[in-house]
Amino acid sequence: MSADQGLNQSVERATSVLATFLDAGADLRVSDVAQRAGLGQSTTSRLLATLEQLEYVERDPATALYRLGPAVVGLAGAAVNRHPVHREARQRAQELACATGLGANVAVRRGASLSYLCNFEGRLAPRSFTLMGQRKPLHATGLGKCLLLGLGPAQRRELLPDLPRFTAQTLTGHDALDAELAAVAERGYAVEREELALGRACVAAPVRDHAGEVVAGISISGPLSAIDLPAREAELGRRIVEVADAISVGLGYVGPRHQSATLDGVRS
Structure with missing residues (x-):
């Protein structure tokens, strides 16, 4: 049961990080995401790194700011098309x-x-x-x-x-x-x-x-x-x-x- 609860908490935290970008008018810093998601900065940084590897977010190499990535676009397209x-x-x-x-x-x-x-x-x-x-x-x-x-x-x-x-x-x-x-x-x-x-x-x-x-x-x-x-x-x-x-x-x-x-x- 504890393992299930830990997995659910990780999913919750990851989705809360993604949700911070929904109404953002610009790319976000790690601290911006942490504040919006109500998470610690180190936790947010680790989640963003994982999500970046999976292409759910991407980081601008010049500014180090984050935005939603191409994997989200693919999911959104699949959802509406169905x-x-x-x-x-x-x-x-x-x-x-x-x-x-x-x-x-x-x-x-x-x-x-x-x-x-x-x-x-x-x-x-x-x-x-x-x-x-x-x-x-x-x-x-x-x-x-x-x-x-x-x-x-x-x-x-x-x-x-x-x-x-x-x-x-x-x-x-x-x-x-x-x-x-x-x-x-x-x-x-x-x-x-x-x-x-x-x-x-x-x-x-x-x-x-x-x-x-x-x-x-x-x-x-x-x-x-x-x-x-x-x-x-x-x-x-x-x-x-x-x-x-x-x-x-x-x-x-x-x-x-x-x-x-x-x-x-x-x-x-």
Whole structure:
């Protein structure tokens, strides 16, 4: 048992070291990694040396600073390529970005946040980085609102006891969020206007699986000037719902169960 516990502790420490790089805006020193991971500097140094040999991190020879290595990229690529939503959504999201000139993003829920599976940039919404793997809040994003449609009010309150404010437009009360999600369910798509970041907006729609459960969301996003919601909301809403429906059909979705039951009753 002690050997198992020691092995688990080593794995935990190694993964905590890797996790320190997720939100790092630059390469890190050993001391930076140790502080972020909550480990001693000598322990961190040994772990980094092992991870470097395995290519999970790499060290810049000029600065001696560490960054994530190519082995992580290989694992990440394998993980997303095997995800059924990614397989169904990737090509359609790419075509959507090309057709609209905006960003097209696909995300799933991971606990109390959303996690991006893929994103593509249109000519009107360029980015110098990928969103894949990044996490964002559910209540302050169009994608997150779509993902929350799969939960009831009580479940949402348990999952998100607090709704942090990011801008003056962020919904910070559950009653307001309930009302917003009711409107999303009614029209079929969610809208987010500067609720997470100033100057940006998106239109998103839920993706469902063969059982009718919300398993992902897809969005069109970009700067306010490019997405032009006052003039284009209806058009973009219709387009994103059509793409989301196509992905859902690819996942085996055949429509609301109550509609199927009604049709069966008519036929009989």
